[in-house]
Amino acid sequence: MIEQGKRYVVMGLLDADSLAYTIGSTIRELGGDVIFTVQNEVFKRRFLDSSKGLSAEEQAKLEFRFCDITKDEEVKALFDDVGPVAGVVHSIAFANPRTCLGDEFHTDAVEDIKLSHHISCVSLATVARYAVPVMPDGGALVSLSFDTQHVYPHYNWMGVQKAALEALVRALARRHGRDGVRCNAVSAGPLSTKASSKIPGFGQLTKWWHESSPLPWDTREDKQAVADAVVFLLGPRSAKITGQVLVVDGGAGIAGGSLLDFERRDG
């Protein structure tokens, strides 16, 4: 669980639908001090404009920093400024939907693939480089992945980035274990957010999940289950877990094919 009064950096806030928002809110409820990062001033304004459902009091409680994850100097400045921290959540990914996602896997857009790789994978290493020195009592890094055991239509290069991200989680776990810093990922089932709305065929993906997940899966409500797993990996109750991918997907990843009619709760 979260350590009361300690500071956690939650990176990747876009709007109130972002996984980062549910994760940060959960950490706050459990007594942690949360700093959210947004990509830049424009994104902060967008967040506040799109979060009209949040009261002025709720908005005032949110602490923001700006950080474009592709800029080393911004990541360094962030951790120089906010340290010491007990945990960091990396909830960031990007792939140009026109070139890296879609019907056809092959593309000429190598620069887009490189940018996607930098933002969705390499940036976790940048975060570790600058966050570990401001974790004097040790700490935890947690990133977000998506099923790397199967190949999904349309998810194309993002699937490749997620597989690389999981390998990086293991590399960082090895590199920083003796610094007292653990590194893990949560692999989540499909959830309704801005990033997922850009994935062509996302509706079909959620339909398959509904058909094959032993536990019912709700693309909105189950953000909380994902956030709870992140919180577990951030805190001392997971003290000896590192380099792991914890799957929170309702069980869809272990099911071969659709559930039979009698296996479905809703018939």
Ligand SMILES: NC(=O)c1ccc[n+]([C@@H]2O[C@H](COP(=O)([O-])OP(=O)(O)OC[C@H]3O[C@@H](n4cnc5c(N)ncnc54)[C@H](O)[C@@H]3O)[C@@H](O)[C@H]2O)c1
């Ligand atoms: N939504 C899903 O179905 C799902 C499932 C499994 C894993 N995930 C992962 O969860 C994480 C969060 O995504 P989300 O679904 O909450 O969507 P989201 O769109 O709310 O969050 C993605 C974030 O990445 C940020 N980002 C992109 N480029 C950046 C850059 N250069 N610098 C800084 N930030 C940058 C965006 O600003 C945004 O805040 C991602 O890693 C995503 O792949 C999502």
